[in-house]
Amino acid sequence: MxxxxxxxxxxxxxxxxxxxxxxxxxxxxxxxxxxxxxxxxxxxxxxxxxxxxxxxxxxxxxxxxxxxxxxxxxxxxxxxxxxxxxxxxxxxxxxxxxxxxxxxxxxxxxxxxxxxxxxxxxxxxxxxxxxxxxxxxxxxxxxxxxxxxxxxxxxxxxxxxxxxxxxxxxxxxxxxxxxxxxxxxxxxxxxxxxxxxxxxxxxxxxxxxxxxxxxxxxxxxxxAAELKRRIPGGHVLLRFTEADALSTAARALGGEADPDTLALKVPGGGGVASLRDLLDRLDTASITPEELSVHTPALDDVFLALTGQAGADDHARKATR
CATH class of the missing domain: 3.40.50.300 (P-loop containing nucleotide triphosphate hydrolases)
Known part of the structure; x- marks a missing residue:
């Protein structure tokens, strides 16, 4: 048609x-x-x-x-x-x-x-x-x-x-x-x-x-991605197989290191530019993480920050607890 x-x-x-x-x-x-x-x-x-x-x-x-x-x-x-x-x-x-x-x-x-x-x-x-x-x-x-x-x-x-x-x-x-x-x-x-x-x-x-x-x-x-990046709390999570690699990454990138899980949480909005910058810094320091994942706030967080109210999804979850 x-x-x-x-x-x-x-x-x-x-x-x-x-x-x-x-x-x-x-x-x-x-x-x-x-x-x-x-x-x-x-x-x-x-x-x-x-x-x-x-x-x-x-x-x-x-x-x-x-x-x-x-x-x-x-x-x-x-x-x-x-x-x-x-x-x-x-x-x-x-x-x-x-x-x-x-x-x-x-x-x-x-x-x-x-x-x-x-x-x-x-x-x-x-x-x-x-x-x-x-x-x-x-x-x-x-x-x-x-x-x-x-x-x-x-x-x-x-x-x-x-x-x-x-x-x-x-x-x-x-x-x-x-x-x-x-x-x-x-x-x-x-x-x-x-x-x-x-x-x-x-x-x-x-x-x-x-x-x-x-x-x-x-x-x-x-x-949805743009709205989530407006809210603080986004980060990139890097995981390593060795404690030395975690320490080296923490010195080069900053962030919050967790020795128990060999993970490093680096604050960032998850945008292409910031992710590219982080990858460049990893390459310059010759650091190769075992795993990399980008975490952004949920749309619930956006809704709450912008309206001061929890979304219906959040209310439904609370009602079942």
Missing amino acids: TRNTPRTAVTVTGLRKSYGDHVVLDGVDLDITAGTIFSLLGPNGAGKTTIVKILSTLIRADAGRARVLGHDLAAEPDAVRAAIGVTGQYSAVDGLLTGRENLMLMAKLHRLGGAAARRRATDLLERFDLADAAGKPAATYSGGMRRRLDLAMTLVGEPRLIFLDEPTTGLDPRSRRDMWQIIRDLVADGVTVFLTTQYLEEADRLADRIAVLDHGAIVAEGT
Whole structure:
């Protein structure tokens, strides 16, 4: 299928939204490249869902400008709606209808003819591994199956941009990973994905770029690796087979030596330039470690440093202790 998606899928400048005296969005700027996964992180109440609602034309911004797939959001809302799909936090599946009936209903809303609607429904049921359950009421589906059906319904209209608002909330680990693969496959097909999530591992695994939203403003943006390098604690760990080699390395590089494990922890951000410098210094001193590994702070650390709150992943871990 030929796609005429512009290079930039979403451009947002100065987006603002308030409810009375409560400022929800305070001058948000975004630039999302087409055919990528963009993840918006933020604590509850940061404004993530509000951004999705504005960009998907469900509510209006108070100020600011946005272009979605080349269309001006304020002047061409119908064109925006025709080119996007939205999967919200809660499934829009009708539990009384079968999986196939849910897809056929969505096909009718997209004005597909009978034969085209049936073909599209069959294709999506097979693609999302729902063919065997196609004739069963959606109320009998597991949580993961309902989320897959919900996303399949979003794809009936073949959108070029999909907003996924916390799509794996409540799913078990296996269903979550199944959904991750589906999202990767969509992007491989040229679709742009705008993902909001509180699961930091999800953003780390999937996103090409991440923005952190806090109190209605973007407080940081970059790749997962770039964001991690902004937080202190990164280091390179060198391991040796002999104590003399460890001592020589410690004198040449500094850092924190552990004689028990024959390891040397050298502070560093893990970037290419700093790693190249460290390797040059090792070569100059004729030091050859047995093992070298780069350690950076986790995305949880980034989230906590930028927002002052632990991420949902961290809360989930604490709840199981």
